[in-house]
Amino acid sequence: MLNLENFSPFCHLSEAGRTLLRRGLVSKECPPAAPILHKGQRISGAYFVVRGRLRVYSLAPDGTEATLYFIDPGETCVFALNSLFNDLLYPAWVQAEAETTVALISGLLFRELFAREPAIQDMTVRALSTLVFRLMAELEQVHSYKLEQRLANLLLVRASAAGELCMTQQQMAQHLGTTREVVARLLGGLVASGYVETRRGKTLVRNAAGLAGLIGKA
Amino acid sequence: MLNLENFSPFCHLSEAGRTLLRRGLVSKECPPAAPILHKGQRISGAYFVVRGRLRVYSLAPDGTEATLYFIDPGETCVFALNSLFNDLLYPAWVQAEAETTVALISGLLFRELFAREPAIQDMTVRALSTLVFRLMAELEQVHSYKLEQRLANLLLVRASAAGELCMTQQQMAQHLGTTREVVARLLGGLVASGYVETRRGKTLVRNAAGLAGLIGKA
DNA sequence: CCTCGAATGTAGCTTTTGTTACAGAAAGGG
DNA sequence: CCCTTTCTGTAACAAAAGCTACATTCGAGG
Numbered sequence: 212m213l214n215l216e217n218f219s220p221f222c223h224l225s226e227a228g229r230t231l232l233r234r235g236l237v238s239k240e241c242p243p244a245a246p247i248l249h250k251g252q253r254i255s256g257a258y259f260v261v262r263g264r265l266r267v268y269s270l271a272p273d274g275t276e277a278t279l280y281f282i283d284p285g286e287t288c289v290f291a292l293n294s295l296f297n298d299l300l301y302p303a304w305v306q307a308e309a310e311t312t313v314a315l316i317s318g319l320l321f322r323e324l325f326a327r328e329p330a331i332q333d334m335t336v337r338a339l340s341t342l343v344f345r346l347m348a349e350l351e352q353v354h355s356y357k358l359e360q361r362l363a364n365l366l367l368v369r370a371s372a373a374g375e376l377c378m379t380q381q382q383m384a385q386h387l388g389t390t391r392e393v394v395a396r397l398l399g400g401l402v403a404s405g406y407v408e409t410r411r412g413k414t415l416v417r418n419a420a421g422l423a424g425l426i427g428k429a
Numbered sequence: 430m431l432n433l434e435n436f437s438p439f440c441h442l443s444e445a446g447r448t449l450l451r452r453g454l455v456s457k458e459c460p461p462a463a464p465i466l467h468k469g470q471r472i473s474g475a476y477f478v479v480r481g482r483l484r485v486y487s488l489a490p491d492g493t494e495a496t497l498y499f500i501d502p503g504e505t506c507v508f509a510l511n512s513l514f515n516d517l518l519y520p521a522w523v524q525a526e527a528e529t530t531v532a533l534i535s536g537l538l539f540r541e542l543f544a545r546e547p548a549i550q551d552m553t554v555r556a557l558s559t560l561v562f563r564l565m566a567e568l569e570q571v572h573s574y575k576l577e578q579r580l581a582n583l584l585l586v587r588a589s590a591a592g593e594l595c596m597t598q599q600q601m602a603q604h605l606g607t608t609r610e611v612v613a614r615l616l617g618g619l620v621a622s623g624y625v626e627t628r629r630g631k632t633l634v635r636n637a638a639g640l641a642g643l644i645g646k647a
Numbered sequence: 648c649c650t651c652g653a654a655t656g657t658a659g660c661t662t663t664t665g666t667t668a669c670a671g672a673a674a675g676g677g
Numbered sequence: 678c679c680c681t682t683t684c685t686g687t688a689a690c691a692a693a694a695g696c697t698a699c700a701t702t703c704g705a706g707g
Contacts, residue, residue, distance in 0.1 A: 275572070329544065340511040342561055343560055380684075607695080610697090611693095614656090
């Protein structure tokens with residue numbers, strides 16, 4: 212049995228809330244690449260990631276994917292929350308990126324917790340808010356910037372402190388909603404400018420300032 | 430003094446909540462095209478539209494706009510709610526589309542109402558949820574469909590029951606995040622197919638099924 | 648009724664992005 | 678060590694969307 216009470220919103224629960232939670236919690240182990248939710252699915256509860264990482268993405272009719280966001284440990288799948296409160300169908304796909312542990316709280320239980328626990332209310336609103344901002348930013352990026360700029364942004368934002376981004380070009384392409392060849396072409400340009408170097412399965416940022424400069428100009 | 434209590438979430442308030450609300454409510458009249466909020470602005474409270482309509486849009490560095498969504502009477506500006514709870518800066522622009530009355534509830538008051546009034550909690554979560562869905566759908570559209578399909582969708586979704594869409598091509602272009610010329614070209618194609626007719630300031634849908642067909646195919 | 652401004656129609660050209668089709672290079676398992 | 682799989686690099690071509698530059702048309706206000 213996993214201990215959800217270590218996670219921030221749950222350590223401020225009342226005794227009653229804790230009891231409720233312990234009774235209604237289900238844990239689920241997901242191997243890498245396992246499908247978790249699919250579009251149009253009816254949502255049965257709230258999902259919290261305990262370990263690992265989930266990827267939420269949209270899927271075009273032609274099979275092109277685009278990552279919307281990731282859910283890291285301690286976070287919750289907001290779409291599920293969403294569907295829960297609005298009683299709507301799930302609007303995207305979710306897949307485990309790595310070996311992932313998910314805690315499942317039934318919809319009924321979650322609504323009850325929401326009604327009586329300020330910590331849960333707060334967490335819910337905060338999670339929704341954060342997602343709205345992320346989606347907003349993404350949407351703005353998509354129609355304001357060219358792919359090269361979005362790629363530069365991806366490299367800057369997701370690279371480690373050491374300037375390493377461990378993703379294949381295929382993954383980057385999915386993230387940006389484009390194809391591998393285009394990413395290769397653009398990366399080629401960045402390599403030529405001396406801003407990055409490419410390795411198998413990773414890309415090294417050599418000149419972050421240069422990348423940042425690309426984003427700045429219209 | 431406007432009467433906010435006629436609007437759905439507010440008619441279920443407790444007596445204490447009502448009193449609080451009456452004390453802290455400020456009303457504001459906005460002429461058409463008046464700027465309401467700008468990007469990066471610090472948010473001072475929650476905005477409810479009582480009359481008229483607000484337009485929320487993003488603005489690219491080069492001046493291209495794209496409408497994110499509208500706020501109709503009875504609805505609230507979720508970005509503002511958002512910024513309120515996360516203490517972030519406002520992420521987009523807002524403008525009055527028509528003569529509009531806005532009710533402003535200070536952040537402090539709103540948080541207090543949120544803490545004690547279930548109706549307000551419910552409304553907040555629901556509003557955020559709805560927005561998440563809209564943004565999701567928009568984002569998916571943007572990278573799954575071509576402009577012609579998105580235009581067809583716009584015509585289908587926003588036309589009146591009689592098949593009239595009263596927008597200039599310029600406005601459609603802004604809505605889709607593109608330019609007038611492109612809209613004119615695409616509309617030209619639709620006219621040639623006999624699906625629509627164009628008039629000054631409006632477009633008439635003549636064959637909704639045809640438009641719908643365009644959206645269906647990849 | 649006339650004029651002016653706003654809205655629309657059109658054409659050609661450029662840039663960006665997507666597609667197709669391969670070839671070479673790196674990792675990993677047997 | 679070899680073979681297979683996955684990842685990467687490239688080039689040419691096609692399609693979509695954006696940009697520039699005008700001509701035209703509609704309608705409201707004088």
